[in-house]
Amino acid sequence: MFITKIYSFILVISFILSVSAQKPQVADTVEQNLRKHVEYLSSDKLEGRRTGEQGATFAAGYVSNMFAQYKLKAGHRGTNGKPNFLQPFPYVAGVNLGPENLLRIVPADSANENKMEIGVNWMPLGYSQNGDIAASQVVFAGFGIVSEGLKYDDYAGLDVKDKIVLVFDGNPDAGNPHSEFGRFNIHTKASIARDKGARAILVIASESDFKSDRLAALSYDRTLGETAIPVVALMRSHGAELLGAGNEKALAEIERSIAIKKDTTPSVQFKIANPLNATARLKIDLAKRQTEAYNVIGILEGNDPLLKNEAIVIGAHYDHLGKGGQGSLAVNSNEIHHGADDNASGTSAILELARQFAKEKKNKRTIIFIAFGGEEEGLLGSKYFVNNPVWPLDKIVTMINLDMVGRLQGKLTIG
Ligand SMILES: [Zn+2]
Structure with missing residues (x-):
């Protein structure tokens, strides 16, 4: 669906790298921010951010608050017409036996x-x-x-x-x-x-x-x-x-x-x-436990009168595996899976990119920052976004997805 253009990716990466080459206090701020985000998102309070559970909703709220702080434009418009950073999508939390x-x-x-x-x-x-x-x-x-x-x-x-x-x-x-x-x-x-x-x-x-x-x-x-x-x-x-x-x-x-x-x-x-x-x-006779999950979408308009109609999506999923079970490497464990790398790291990276792009406002094209929900359950949030896009899909020229970027240690996989 999305065409990945490597040059844009390199642009973003070099942007992150250039930050560390800047004055020490700037690099310090970046590191502090990233650390703060990762620490909150992977804290016990968020209980592993399992989609449909409270921890994931806390995470979505956190990202939403940050987007608001950076003065991004809310990407979703609710049925009441009000703009909102949260794009809800239906989610089946589980099933119960009926009588x-x-x-x-x-x-x-x-x-x-x-x-x-x-x-x-x-x-x-x-x-x-x-x-x-x-x-x-x-x-x-x-x-x-x-x-x-x-x-x-x-x-x-x-x-x-x-x-x-x-x-x-x-x-x-x-x-x-x-x-x-x-x-x-x-x-x-x-x-x-x-x-x-x-x-x-x-x-x-x-x-x-x-x-x-x-x-x-x-x-x-x-x-x-x-x-x-x-x-x-x-x-x-x-x-x-x-x-x-x-x-x-x-x-x-x-x-x-x-x-x-x-x-x-x-x-x-x-x-x-x-x-x-x-x-x-x-x-x-089965009864589904229907609930809502969320993508978080913040938009930073481009400054070029023509190019701003085109958008680049920078995304990362914020959900993780909660307390294990399906999809976990430790299926029978009941411990909190904190998911600092998968994917508090990517979520923190897009937050920090959003903050800096929003501060500098140098982007010619519009940038849409999206923290996706429901990734671990089968890319549910991104599928929902593609079927319910907040920007014409043919005007989204590139999508850059950051997943597990916390332990690159000099190795970067682009795929
Ligand atoms: Zn992941």
């Missing part, structure tokens, strides 16, 4: 029906579409993958119209992180099933301990949003029962035999009679 969730799996001999307990042996995916699905036949469709390019089709010969599809999690090339099958995530599988006419998907969990399976975590997918049809995760032992596998070991055998299919290596062939001898009825 109506239900899964019933009735085998041919209904006396053998298992009691399904949410959170114990089944769970709607946190990013499942809601739905109310009448009792439908269950059809087994391997991993639920169809790919012409990979010459692989789990649906070959199957009729799944108005049925519920049972699939394994993962793909036939499990364990290979570079596999071309890797792109078949749950969203893609749900779309394939929907296109085939299926009503919902039951996904057999990969972990034996159901509660520790990632699909049972009820976490929302902010990057991809909801699935195309309702999707629930099912405990492995129940998957085994549905497939007549008897136990989990036999289930793992079935999983392996399908996995081998992609190489057409002969293997034990399990005869699974589709549709399975069972019907399923399900109701998914």
